[in-house]
Amino acid sequence: MCGIVGLYHPKENVVGEIYDALIQVQHRGQDAAGIATWDSKKLSMHKELGVVTEVFKTHDSLRLDGNIGIGHVRYPTAGCSDVSEAQPFYSANPVTVALAHNGTLTNSESMRDFLLETHFCQFNTGSDSEVLLNLFAFELSQINFDTLSNEHVFKALKKVYARCEGGFAVTMIVGGVGLVAFRDSNGIRPLVLGKNGEGSRMVASESSALSALGYSFERDIAPGEAVIISEAGSLDFFVCSSSVNHTPCLFEFVYFSRPDSVIDSISVHKSRLRMGDYLGEKILKEFSHLEIDAVIPVPDTSRTSAMQVAHKLGIKYREGFIKNRYIGRTFIMPGQSIRKRSVAHKLSPIEIEFKNKNVLLVDDSIVRGNTSKKIVEMVRKNGAKNVYFASAAPPVRHQNVYGIDMPATKELVAHGRNIEEIKDFIGADELIYQDIEALRMAAHVGNTKITQFEDSVFTGEYCAGEISKDYLEKLETSRVNKK
Numbered sequence: 001m002c003g004i005v006g007l008y009h010p011k012e013n014v015v016g017e018i019y020d021a022l023i024q025v026q027h028r029g030q031d032a033a034g035i036a037t038w039d040s041k042k043l044s045m046h047k048e049l050g051v052v053t054e055v056f057k058t059h060d061s062l063r064l065d066g067n068i069g070i071g072h073v074r075y076p077t078a079g080c081s082d083v084s085e086a087q088p089f090y091s092a093n094p095v096t097v098a099l100a101h102n103g104t105l106t107n108s109e110s111m112r113d114f115l116l117e118t119h120f121c122q123f124n125t126g127s128d129s130e131v132l133l134n135l136f137a138f139e140l141s142q143i144n145f146d147t148l149s150n151e152h153v154f155k156a157l158k159k160v161y162a163r164c165e166g167g168f169a170v171t172m173i174v175g176g177v178g179l180v181a182f183r184d185s186n187g188i189r190p191l192v193l194g195k196n197g198e199g200s201r202m203v204a205s206e207s208s209a210l211s212a213l214g215y216s217f218e219r220d221i222a223p224g225e226a227v228i229i230s231e232a233g234s235l236d237f238f239v240c241s242s243s244v245n246h247t248p249c250l251f252e253f254v255y256f257s258r259p260d261s262v263i264d265s266i267s268v269h270k271s272r273l274r275m276g277d278y279l280g281e282k283i284l285k286e287f288s289h290l291e292i293d294a295v296i297p298v299p300d301t302s303r304t305s306a307m308q309v310a311h312k313l314g315i316k317y318r319e320g321f322i323k324n325r326y327i328g329r330t331f332i333m334p335g336q337s338i339r340k341r342s343v344a345h346k347l348s349p350i351e352i353e354f355k356n357k358n359v360l361l362v363d364d365s366i367v368r369g370n371t372s373k374k375i376v377e378m379v380r381k382n383g384a385k386n387v388y389f390a391s392a393a394p395p396v397r398h399q400n401v402y403g404i405d406m407p408a409t410k411e412l413v414a415h416g417r418n419i420e421e422i423k424d425f426i427g428a429d430e431l432i433y434q435d436i437e438a439l440r441m442a443a444h445v446g447n448t449k450i451t452q453f454e455d456s457v458f459t460g461e462y463c464a465g466e467i468s469k470d471y472l473e474k475l476e477t478s479r480v481n482k483k
Contacts, residue, residue, distance in 0.1 A: 001075060005202065089129055097136065154238040
């Protein structure tokens with residue numbers, strides 16, 4: 001998962017505002033960050049490994065001229081964690097193009113082979129984002145033009161959509177045209193458009209970036225749609241995909257997105273409130289025998305759901321953990337050893353909230369299970385009589401192929417285990433999972449026009465591309481090797 005932004009200002013350099021916007025989407029990736037800007041003549045860029053404040057900690061790193069720019073924060077999905085994989089990527093043939101990408105092309109290998117066979121390019125990384133950049137540049141090169149226009153860009157993107165499979169959201173600088181943004185045909189990865197009173201426009205992964213910088217939300221970029229903000233500031237839209245089926249990623253609402261974001265007209269905060277309602281109803285119906293003294297969230301993402309669980313059960317809601325704000329999100333940290341150390345450093349239990357009590361811990365989801373296991377151990381050491389564990393999401397049993405770097409399948413605690421076995425693994429006295437139908441409904445209620453979601457990590461059903469058994473086995477091997 002990554003975070004992307006794109007920004008146009010009528011007169012001023014945009015690098016400072018892109019920096020601020022990237023901080024607002026930092027939760028989507030802590031591995032690397034980068035910014036590229038365009039001043040109608042030349043491209044300027046700086047990128048490096050680390051979080052935004054580390055990558056752009058000097059004045060020189062922020063001396064990027066241009067009133068059009070794009071930014072990217074990354075954690076590794078396809079490819080290794082190396083500075084060469086940091087984005088944006090750029091090409092100078094047939095025109096200057098810089099690209100920032102969130103998602104994964106599921107057929108990037110065949111696209112790479114196709115481009116190599118044309119003798120059009122050489123690849124410097126293993127990233128599918130570089131494949132996407134070179135594919136667009138190739139398709140643009142096949143069009144005859146004296147002066148590049150919006151129509152030429154849309155025509156090239158139609159070819160890109162016809163060839164690419166998977167989930168993706170993209171911002172690009174195209175020299176001579178302006179800022180270009182587009183979203184995959186299924187709308188799996190989010191992308192929003194906003195404006196301010198000064199005539200500036202912003203594209204971002206989440207609406208929270210818009211509101212934080214004083215931009216008003218205009219709308220979501222539609223599945224299969226491309227948007228061009230010209231070098232003069234005018235807007236142009238075109239649906240480039242011939243086949244559109246809106247199925248946004250359900251895990252965005254569970255974990256990745258900020259609660260103050262709105263994705264496809266669905267409030268992330270309200271969806272998490274509903275997750276808590278449905279989870280509380282399930283506990284009342286199926287686990288009413290449990291004697292619970294307090295409902296305690298595993299901070300931060302689960303707080304919203306936990307509050308509603310407590311409300312439904314009529315039981316005290318308590319904060320039982322102090323979180324170290326300087327430790328990142330453990331889900332997206334590279335390496336299990338780093339994650340294990342970070343759990344102990346990240347959360348400190350408040351003993352009086354656990355001692356001699358039966359507590360219900362609520363988390364947003366359980367992925368590897370090691371974090372949950374460590375937390376249960378900490379709670380027991382602080383004197384809890386019984387530790388019950390509830391997940392606002394169903395069991396995560398399958399690989400994600402659309403841009404979430406889930407671990408290898410064999411590392412997923414729910415893969416090949418039933419609920420009782422998972423409960424034993426994490427050491428809880430009871431384990432309660434959200435039902436998949438309830439999770440879908442928690443998002444669907446926010447926008448009833450959306451009737452399907454990309455929920456493959458729970459169901460194993462993939463909505464975009466030809467996801468064969470062979471493809472999943474190769475992905476499994478690559479993730480094991482990367483580890």
